[in-house]
Amino acid sequence: MNIWDDVISAEEQKAYAAAGxxxxxxxxxxxxxxxxxxxxRTVGTARKPxxxxxxxxxxxxxxxxxxAVEAIVPLVExxxxxxxxxxxxxxxxxxGTEGGRLAEKVPAIMDVxxxxxxxxxxxxxxxxxxxxxxxxxxAFFGTALxxxxxxxxxxxxxxxxxxxxxxxxxxxxxxxxxxxxVAIPQECVYDRSITSHKVNLFDLGQKYADVLPTADxxxxxxxxx
Amino acid sequence: MNIWDDVISAEEQKAYAAAGxxxxxxxxxxxxxxxxxxxxRTVGTARKPxxxxxxxxxxxxxxxxxxAVEAIVPLVExxxxxxxxxxxxxxxxxxGTEGGRLAEKVPAIMDVxxxxxxxxxxxxxxxxxxxxxxxxxxAFFGTALxxxxxxxxxxxxxxxxxxxxxxxxxxxxxxxxxxxxVAIPQECVYDRSITSHKVNLFDLGQKYADVLPTADxxxxxxxxx
Amino acid sequence: MNIWDDVISAEEQKAYAAAGxxxxxxxxxxxxxxxxxxxxRTVGTARKPxxxxxxxxxxxxxxxxxxAVEAIVPLVExxxxxxxxxxxxxxxxxxGTEGGRLAEKVPAIMDVxxxxxxxxxxxxxxxxxxxxxxxxxxAFFGTALxxxxxxxxxxxxxxxxxxxxxxxxxxxxxxxxxxxxVAIPQECVYDRSITSHKVNLFDLGQKYADVLPTADxxxxxxxxx
Amino acid sequence: MNIWDDVISAEEQKAYAAAGxxxxxxxxxxxxxxxxxxxxRTVGTARKPxxxxxxxxxxxxxxxxxxAVEAIVPLVExxxxxxxxxxxxxxxxxxGTEGGRLAEKVPAIMDVxxxxxxxxxxxxxxxxxxxxxxxxxxAFFGTALxxxxxxxxxxxxxxxxxxxxxxxxxxxxxxxxxxxxVAIPQECVYDRSITSHKVNLFDLGQKYADVLPTADxxxxxxxxx
Numbered sequence: 001m002n003i004w005d006d007v008i009s010a011e012e013q014k015a016y017a018a019a020g021x022x023x024x025x026x027x028x029x030x031x032x033x034x035x036x037x038x039x040x041r042t043v044g045t046a047r048k049p050x051x052x053x054x055x056x057x058x059x060x061x062x063x064x065x066x067x068a069v070e071a072i073v074p075l076v077e078x079x080x081x082x083x084x085x086x087x088x089x090x091x092x093x094x095x096g097t098e099g100g101r102l103a104e105k106v107p108a109i110m111d112v113x114x115x116x117x118x119x120x121x122x123x124x125x126x127x128x129x130x131x132x133x134x135x136x137x138x139a140f141f142g143t144a145l146x147x148x149x150x151x152x153x154x155x156x157x158x159x160x161x162x163x164x165x166x167x168x169x170x171x172x173x174x175x176x177x178x179x180x181x182v183a184i185p186q187e188c189v190y191d192r193s194i195t196s197h198k199v200n201l202f203d204l205g206q207k208y209a210d211v212l213p214t215a216d217x218x219x220x221x222x223x224x225x
Numbered sequence: 226m227n228i229w230d231d232v233i234s235a236e237e238q239k240a241y242a243a244a245g246x247x248x249x250x251x252x253x254x255x256x257x258x259x260x261x262x263x264x265x266r267t268v269g270t271a272r273k274p275x276x277x278x279x280x281x282x283x284x285x286x287x288x289x290x291x292x293a294v295e296a297i298v299p300l301v302e303x304x305x306x307x308x309x310x311x312x313x314x315x316x317x318x319x320x321g322t323e324g325g326r327l328a329e330k331v332p333a334i335m336d337v338x339x340x341x342x343x344x345x346x347x348x349x350x351x352x353x354x355x356x357x358x359x360x361x362x363x364a365f366f367g368t369a370l371x372x373x374x375x376x377x378x379x380x381x382x383x384x385x386x387x388x389x390x391x392x393x394x395x396x397x398x399x400x401x402x403x404x405x406x407v408a409i410p411q412e413c414v415y416d417r418s419i420t421s422h423k424v425n426l427f428d429l430g431q432k433y434a435d436v437l438p439t440a441d442x443x444x445x446x447x448x449x450x
Numbered sequence: 451m452n453i454w455d456d457v458i459s460a461e462e463q464k465a466y467a468a469a470g471x472x473x474x475x476x477x478x479x480x481x482x483x484x485x486x487x488x489x490x491r492t493v494g495t496a497r498k499p500x501x502x503x504x505x506x507x508x509x510x511x512x513x514x515x516x517x518a519v520e521a522i523v524p525l526v527e528x529x530x531x532x533x534x535x536x537x538x539x540x541x542x543x544x545x546g547t548e549g550g551r552l553a554e555k556v557p558a559i560m561d562v563x564x565x566x567x568x569x570x571x572x573x574x575x576x577x578x579x580x581x582x583x584x585x586x587x588x589a590f591f592g593t594a595l596x597x598x599x600x601x602x603x604x605x606x607x608x609x610x611x612x613x614x615x616x617x618x619x620x621x622x623x624x625x626x627x628x629x630x631x632v633a634i635p636q637e638c639v640y641d642r643s644i645t646s647h648k649v650n651l652f653d654l655g656q657k658y659a660d661v662l663p664t665a666d667x668x669x670x671x672x673x674x675x
Numbered sequence: 676m677n678i679w680d681d682v683i684s685a686e687e688q689k690a691y692a693a694a695g696x697x698x699x700x701x702x703x704x705x706x707x708x709x710x711x712x713x714x715x716r717t718v719g720t721a722r723k724p725x726x727x728x729x730x731x732x733x734x735x736x737x738x739x740x741x742x743a744v745e746a747i748v749p750l751v752e753x754x755x756x757x758x759x760x761x762x763x764x765x766x767x768x769x770x771g772t773e774g775g776r777l778a779e780k781v782p783a784i785m786d787v788x789x790x791x792x793x794x795x796x797x798x799x800x801x802x803x804x805x806x807x808x809x810x811x812x813x814a815f816f817g818t819a820l821x822x823x824x825x826x827x828x829x830x831x832x833x834x835x836x837x838x839x840x841x842x843x844x845x846x847x848x849x850x851x852x853x854x855x856x857v858a859i860p861q862e863c864v865y866d867r868s869i870t871s872h873k874v875n876l877f878d879l880g881q882k883y884a885d886v887l888p889t890a891d892x893x894x895x896x897x898x899x900x
Binding site (some may be wrong): 650658 | 682683684687690691693694695696697698699700701725726729733734735775776777779780781782783784811812813816817840841845848849851852854855856857867868869870871874875877878881882883
């Protein structure tokens with residue numbers, strides 16, 4: 001029983017399985033938590049339905065974001081209790097000269113109010129966390145994330161935040177390419193399309209990451225000495 | 226009328242549109258064609274249904290691959306007639322020491338027969354084409370693709386091949402992040418899941434690339450002086 | 451007559467020439483100026499001899515920095531008069547969690563006062579310039595510099611600033627690898643060792659860049675239509 | 676007493692020391708050996724003086740290369756005895772379409788005979804070693820070297836081969852930026868200019884790597900549990 005079963009048909013899942021995809025990668029011994037783009041600009045300053053939420057920030061995802069934040073809280077607290085690294089790749093405020101292709105595809109994204117770049121208190125960064133301002137989908141692109149992970153001898157990245165079909169996916173693909181083990185707790189990521197959310201989790205689980213319930217992930221993390 | 230309309234609901238599409246996604250990026254003046262992973266390992270040596278095809282190569286995509294190859298032919302011929310660069314990011318034969326995370330997620334992918342790495346004649350490379358052996362989803366990862374594009378002063382990449390949800394997508398996201406304009410002719414890419422194929426085209430079209438019919442793309446290319 | 455002639459013997463220069471090194475790359479048609487690390491931390495707030503200067507900032511280079519700033523002024527003004535891009539890769543303030551190997555090799559570099567990160571007015575950034583905070587030698591490492599250069603269709607980078615043996619060289623090597631043409635106006639770069647300065651200019655000129663007097667470079671730039 | 680003492684004056688070394696450069700980084704617990712470009716094209720097929728050697732391959736370095744190969748032998752044997760990874764970033768044969776800036780700066784480098792790309796038997800790769808064909812100075816550029824190092828949980832790279840002022844330096848700077856500890860055994864690297872060789876070792880030792888006698892390095896490696 002997978003979150004994507006109502007979108008990806010049994011026949012399609014069978015085709016992927018027959019071709020040998022979707023085996024588990026497992027966890028290593030030194031995980032880091034990457035909390036991606038969980039800022040007011042995707043969450044909103046108050047829980048509201050999607051069409052209300054985008055009146056505040058066009059990039060807001062509405063209620064699914066609030067549900068995900070609630071799911072992230074115990075995970076980040078567990079990481080802090082273990083002293084494991086928590087890193088915050090996050091959207092840096094846009095500058096007029098730096099639009100590039102993004103300003104063409106999504107012009108509204110260039111005008112988000114300053115408040116949108118702040119973090120909801122429940123999952124906000126604390127002193128000592130690594131802050132990684134970024135301007136592209138993958139948290140590795142144009143940042144020193146890889147250097148930080150190597151410095152802390154991380155072998156496994158847990159990716160949470162948003163959007164599932166954007167920065168979460170881009171980050172997971174690069175982490176996989178760099179040979180980090182990747183796990184995605186499915187309640188901790190969110191998107192403005194539920195179909196795209198589910199299909200991206202399917203893609204990620206088939207090829208790049210272990211996608212699993214947050215509770216199962218915490219159990220597996222607890223088994224790390 | 227989009228290829229993804231039967232999978233992504235009108236309501237979901239409305240949500241993305243309301244948030245401002247999906248504007249066109251357009252083409253520049255110096256395009257390059259990236260033909261990704263169109264090798265026997267994904268096409269098969271003969272047109273066969275999917276479950277027949279994977280008996281030859283577990284990574285084969287079956288009939289959709291043959292349809293895509295047919296669609297690619299006029300595009301690559303048009304590029305050659307204009308003298309524009311045609312580049313071949315392709316899967317390099319796997320070496321035992323180099324499995325990494327890929328060998329964990331998709332172990333069958335490590336044992337493809339040598340024949341699988343050859344190119345179908347209809348869209349095979351010619352002398353002077355840039356060959357880019359790769360080991361990861363994105364054609365930019367661990368290759369000199371970006372150096373080649375800069376050397377040839379390319380401003381636009383046309384991405385074709387497979388899989389839509391794997392290397393095509395990974396390449397398009399990186400090309401977008403590097404500020405190349407990206408276009409994907411929808412009949413020229415293929416995947417072993419039709420749902421994933423459509424949703425990935427939706428994602429790409431909303432955020433990273435212009436997704437359009439091949440005939441429309443060729444018309445737009447003809448308008449380049 | 452080269453700036454390195456008193457350090458690299460005629461015999462050594464002959465050996466490089468015999469092996470075929472050191473041909474000119476020339477300029478392209480769309481140059482960008484990269485002003486690297488010209489901040490008070492390397493220049494000092496007033497012109498002082500080296501051992502006086504490092505009392506203010508341990509990373510200060512003393513009088514050679516002031517000479518270089520004077521040489522940079524007409525170059526940056528020429529770029530502004532042509533409307534060509536001027537970009538500022540610069541050292542971002544150090545954060546305790548982010549020391550990595552740098553904090554091991556050069557611990558003093560972690561404690562520079564905030565004033566040290568500001569720019570001398572004569573060559574300071576203006577609105578519309580691309581700002582690139584960085585934490586590593588090469589201006590390309592962990593930044594979106596390459597994306598900016600592609601967005602602006604740059605084919606040639608002019609590298610100035612400091613140090614010749616550090617960030618100037620690291621940036622030039624990466625620019626060369628990416629297939630940008632690279633030119634270094636020799637009076638516009640500086641270092642805390644004159645020997646290392648000269649030998650690095652020799653290395654750069656032999657393999658990666660055209661090293662030439664600033665006046666000659668401006669003449670060549672004036673020839674660009 | 677350092678190898679660069681006759682080139683970098685005491686006064687210059689004092690200036691670097693006063694500014695806080697040149698502290699040791701030390702070794703970690705999981706080293707990898709990178710043998711860079713030790714191929715006939717830089718060594719020659721027989722020990723000959725420089726001007727004789729370049730008649731065989733213009734990129735040959737002459738007798739210093741043979742001395743370095745002799746110094747590398749016990750180091751690579753020690754790595755093999757410990758089962759630590761040995762990796763071979765090496766120059767891939769040049770292809771006409773791929774010259775880029777390199778073909779402009781060093782045209783002779785494009786025409787090296789096939790034999791030049793082979794490895795001298797004393798330090799040749801063995802089955803299981805990671806092979807990394809490359810086309811640029813840094814062994815990280817356009818290769819999957821970083822992915823391999825992460826896969827093998829390497830925290831320290833030992834860089835040997837040639838040239839000191841080219842690929843050795845470029846690789847060391849990138850390894851440093853990625854937060855790997857870097858060590859360079861000084862007898863195991865070589866260059867066609869002795870001055871450039873020494874000054875590059877000085878630069879590397881001041882900012883990016885621990886430069887030390889090979890015997891001292893082996894002693895330190897023996898202390899790793």
